[in-house]
Amino acid sequence: MSAATTRSRTPDRLCAEAVDLARAAAEEAAAPGVVGEHAGLVSEGDRVVTHFFACKELGYRGWRWAVTVARASRAKIVTLDEAVLLPGPDALLAPEWVPWSERLRPGDLGPGDLLPTDQDDLRLEPGYTGEEEPPPNSVVSEEMRELAEAEDADVTAGAPAVQPTPKRGSIAAIAEELGLRRARVLSRYGLYTAADRWEEAFGPKTAMAQAAPATCLTCGFLTPIGGSLGQAFGVCANEFAPADGRVVSLSYGCGGHSEAAVMPKPPQPAPPVIDEMKVDAFPLRPARDSGSVPEAGDEETAELGHS
Numbered sequence: 088m089s090a091a092t093t094r095s096r097t098p099d100r101l102c103a104e105a106v107d108l109a110r111a112a113a114e115e116a117a118a119p120g121v122v123g124e125h126a127g128l129v130s131e132g133d134r135v136v137t138h139f140f141a142c143k144e145l146g147y148r149g150w151r152w153a154v155t156v157a158r159a160s161r162a163k164i165v166t167l168d169e170a171v172l173l174p175g176p177d178a179l180l181a182p183e184w185v186p187w188s189e190r191l192r193p194g195d196l197g198p199g200d201l202l203p204t205d206q207d208d209l210r211l212e213p214g215y216t217g218e219e220e221p222p223p224n225s226v227v228s229e230e231m232r233e234l235a236e237a238e239d240a241d242v243t244a245g246a247p248a249v250q251p252t253p254k255r256g257s258i259a260a261i262a263e264e265l266g267l268r269r270a271r272v273l274s275r276y277g278l279y280t281a282a283d284r285w286e287e288a289f290g291p292k293t294a295m296a297q298a299a300p301a302t303c304l305t306c307g308f309l310t311p312i313g314g315s316l317g318q319a320f321g322v323c324a325n326e327f328a329p330a331d332g333r334v335v336s337l338s339y340g341c342g343g344h345s346e347a348a349v350m351p352k353p354p355q356p357a358p359p360v361i362d363e364m365k366v367d368a369f370p371l372r373p374a375r376d377s378g379s380v381p382e383a384g385d386e387e388t389a390e391l392g393h394s
Contacts, residue, residue, distance in 0.1 A: 102136035102156050103128055105165040109138035109154035116170045117152060118144065126151055134158050135168070142172060149178030210277030214270055278316070285320060289330045291338035299340025300347040307345035309335075 106125055113122045123141030131137055140152040155168035174180055188205075196202055204211065273281075290296065303309045308325035311317055312334070319337055323330040328343035 096130050098128060098130040098136050099134045099158065101158055101163070101165050102134060105136075105156045106138060108165060108167065109156055109170075110140060112154045112167050112170045113140050113152040117142075117172070122152055131155060134160070139175075147172070147179070149175045151175045151178075208271075210274055210280065211271040212274035214272045282316065282319065285334045286336045289323075289333055289335040289339045291336060291340075293339065295329060295341050296339045299342060299344060301344045302338050302340045303335050303344075304337040305344075305346065306340070308343070309337075 110122065110125070121142060121144040123143045126139040126141050128136050128138045135155065135157045137153050137155045140154070142150040142152055144150075150172055151174075152170065153173045154170045156165050157168050158165045191202075286292075291302075296302075303321060303323070306325075308323060308328065310322040310324045312321055316334075320334050321337060323333055323335050325331055325343045325345075328341050330339070330341065
């Protein structure tokens with residue numbers, strides 16, 4: 088065992104008594120009136136002691152001014168080592184720093200903001216590798232590319248200065264012609280994380296889906312989507328639904344289901360029935376017994392003075 092490990096951790100007497108020296112150093116480093124009472128000391132080694140003073144500055148609750156003093160071997164004079172503000176056991180500390188990529192939340196991206204993605208982002212994978220070069224006798228070889236450029240320049244109208252730059256002879260060019268020119272595409276991991284996120288927001292475990300009369304699978308407002316995601320998700324097209332314009336799980340549902348409460352059609356009156364085969368008789372003269380006065384004989388008519 089070395090001699091250094093056998094040294095005593097008892098504070099040096101002269102360094103422990105140098106409270107005034109330590110306070111003066113703390114007051115010199117701090118603002119006036121923020122150095123409080125002496126809060127103890129600790130031995131840092133042989134003839135090295137750190138004195139603690141309470142900090143009264145607002146916003147630094149629980150912090151302490153730490154002033155370290157020391158003296159040389161067989162010396163009687165204590166000298167100042169350093170003075171610094173340190174947090175105590177119950178100090179008020181700022182939260183641990185978190186990288187921006189972990190602090191970012193959905194909705195934080197605003198107009199004009201750029202969101203970079205890592206080169207090795209697990210959610211993406213290369214759209215094309217370009218590692219496989221065409222063989223020399225291939226139609227996209229270097230010799231054939233130069234020949235194709237010359238032929239295109241001969242048949243394309245316009246001066247050579249305005250000719251479009253040929254893009255033949257590379258995997259990237261072929262991918263662009265086929266509409267596949269994307270440096271990176273969604274990986275299987277990115278597909279699964281997106282599906283989990285969408286299902287958590289608009290899935291069968293939500294309160295809305297639990298109270299829905301039916302699922303989106305049978306709703307007429309569901310718009311199908313392509314790809315493998317179309318087997319489990321779609322887009323809601325009901326403007327009154329809470330998920331309008333959102334990707335929803337086929338097991339999701341809400342009260343806006345197209346068949347949840349179908350309103351009956353208003354009753355329509357029956358069309359009038361007209362019997363066109365029946366003949367109605369219309370006499371040219373009214374019947375003699377159709378009037379309000381009963382028919383009387385000649386004698387009664389003469390007595391009453393009727394004509």
